[in-house]
Amino acid sequence: MEVTKTLDRFKALLYQLNDLRTASSVLGWDQETYMPPKGVEARSRQIATLARMGHELFTSPEMGELIQNLEDTGLPQWDPDSDEARLVRLVRYYYDKQTKVPGDWVQAFSKLTSEARVVWREARARADFNLFRPYLERIVDMVREYANFFAPYVHIYDPLLDNYERGMKTAQVRALFQRVRERQPRLLQRILERPQVDNAFLHRYYDPQKQRELIQRMVAHIGFDLERGRIDLSTHPFTTSFSVNDVRFTIRIKENDLSEVLSGGLHEMGHALYEQGVDPKYDGLPFGHGVSLGVHESQSRLWENLVGRSRAFWAYFFPVVQRVFPENLKDITPEDFYRGLNRVEPSFIRVEADEVTYNLHIILRFELEIALLTDELQVADLPAAWNEKMKAYLGVTPPDDAKGVLQDIHWSQGSFGYFPTYALGNLLSAQIWRAMARDLGNLDDFMRKGEFQPLLGWLQERIYRHGNKFEPQEIVQMATGETIQADPYLDYLEAKYGDIYGL
């Protein structure tokens, strides 16, 4: 078979796989937004069937032969940065990921984690770690086995990290987090010595329907295309993409907390702008979505924080919000609003953390994951270790394990290696912002005028359009001219909160 024909067949299979995957995403979206309560059992079956058929198709001998054939006949003649060469290399990477793990292990792990999720919910509800402990012990054992399917490695955590942040190494994350640990807890300490910022006005009653219309107007103004996407409500906000022309995100609305819809909405909008910004020619191929969890999170955090918690942004948007909620906000100035949205306060719960504390929640989890996997820490000792680190990094001690070690779903699903990407996203957001400012000049000037197209255009050109074609660290390099750094984010935090808290 000549190479173009092989390539056509290869792509046809990839399109088919993508249709299965995105069909499953539609089912998942519906499950979180509109599905009636008793639909869940059939829905689980439908999603499982699509996943199984996708797995069978992707790991089929035909796919293996097509990749091998294209490596032998295509790669020698193609430009290594061409779409074709990159596609073959990317699919080889995914193919090896899937095929190196024995089917028996996958089945056993899937069974273990579905049981563990149920038990974890129960354990969290009762704040009883011991219920969950035997499951977590088996999960840690199986995760170690998983990593060993990818031996040799420099660090046992490397193959896990790689699942969420392709190419990233444990040593690199360690170095970055070391830098964060040197500067961020100290900043937090200094803030806590200063008078607190008032945000009581955010907790008045805000009509849910008006909140929904407000965020819809704001994201449409910024550049989210409602002809190619939509916004719905769900318990846990998320973003999902069925194609570059159908990208959806959800919001959660709290009647007595306006910051929920603003921060959550702009966060998910950031993910969604990235997905809408991928070059349409990549739609349906493995290039057709954002590159990694870390880079994706850099975009949600950039729009949520660098944009959506900036003084310049609210100089433009506060009057809009004030007109929607005149009663609640008549006595509030743009500066009050800005400061209220940037109140710093250590909490037990990661997902409620502010910019100054978020990374510390992550570093704690990263260190514990590594200690568990390298046997430096036993699962039985995990709650104590958790609480110790909370005290050391954040200065607080959880009242129970529900607000401590049991708070996140990740470990019950076996998702070791996931957490660091949240902090990498934070670091990258400020680094990318700095690079954008080098090119565009004062970004505040745009935001104060409500002009977001220059920012969005720059991100699209440098990052979004490439989708998943390049490696995450190549994207960082292409966008910023550097490898990933911690200092831009730490500089940003110190400048911003130094000003707000008068340090």
Place this chain on the structure above:
Amino acid sequence: MEVTKTLDRFKALLYQLNDLRTASSVLGWDQETYMPPKGVEARSRQIATLARMGHELFTSPEMGELIQNLEDTGLPQWDPDSDEARLVRLVRYYYDKQTKVPGDWVQAFSKLTSEARVVWREARARADFNLFRPYLERIVDMVREYANFFAPYVHIYDPLLDNYERGMKTAQVRALFQRVRERQPRLLQRILERPQVDNAFLHRYYDPQKQRELIQRMVAHIGFDLERGRIDLSTHPFTTSFSVNDVRFTIRIKENDLSEVLSGGLHEMGHALYEQGVDPKYDGLPFGHGVSLGVHESQSRLWENLVGRSRAFWAYFFPVVQRVFPENLKDITPEDFYRGLNRVEPSFIRVEADEVTYNLHIILRFELEIALLTDELQVADLPAAWNEKMKAYLGVTPPDDAKGVLQDIHWSQGSFGYFPTYALGNLLSAQIWRAMARDLGNLDDFMRKGEFQPLLGWLQERIYRHGNKFEPQEIVQMATGETIQADPYLDYLEAKYGDIYGL
């Protein structure tokens, strides 16, 4: 392989097929309700991929061998009415339907009808039949070819009818329609000689959100389970089922026509009650949904008309509606409301037809379809034949072909044999109603008290729970003790409209 193992594998494939089919239904539901406009291209690809994979799986050699094996080893030992025996026979029926049609024909027909649909829309917009004519000519040719894949047959229309109403024959439909033609046009004629009923109050402004809440309350009261289903908005109302525990229907709301949501809502609720009423043990198997278009339509029409256009129903529900819209309905009595909802008026458009004219629209189409397929009528002469029959049966002549021969999508999709099921549903609705009254006594007494559980319970016991296990005509026999009849419906019409119009 012993028979239980063969049966297990057979069922596993059927469950897998059902997951693919229902996943596709979720995608279709989303497309009509929430999908952003530009999502349509990817959505078509996703649905096409699921359909293709389902077709490949169902027509695979393995499926053929499993059926054959179960016919050889299972059928001789099983009770012919057992679930097992019925399942094998039903799947054999579908398997032969699919495998007797050559892949080339399917592909060519799919291409022709997708083009034809686009051209039909254009032709209807311009009221220009000649645009559509060459496509319809090719469609008629190909439909004839299709029928011949199922030769020998008594009538060329039989294999087409069978696609929508399994086991129904052209001769049987002809006899039923003959009876309708004897009585229904005469009733219409007599009604038109009488003073018209006033329904102007239905065309006041009715707040859409309140309409939506009203219909939701009404159907929940009647017995639609909102824990196992939901109601959304769409341009064309429809019902869809993803499992017996997730059945959804849509409504269309017109600000200036309250009857739209009432009749459309109760119609779709009828379909949905049927789907929710299937025995849960059949969920995921080919038994797990309603039995045929005609029987299905009998339930939508029964709830829409026999229930939802009855005096007794509005004796209970009019006060509810009046409380929701006090301004609009303060001067209206339950009797006014009942009469307004039953106004008879011949129109050009089938989907706007009332009870007295609906069947006549169908008989016209049935006769034209047969004439085209048997070459008694040429496509070129179709518009003239259409208008002649409209004059003869309904006494009106369409002003142009958009309001005449071009009004329905069915022929552009190649759906010959579909139309009769609408009228069969009408006939069956009254026949089933009569049988229910024989068992339960005066049904009006229940409705006047707002008690629908006895009616729903009877239908569930006699019809719904069986799903698709039996043949449509067996279901009719089991529910009513008779074969399908025209007279119960004609008696119902004459009594009801004789009273309303004082004949």
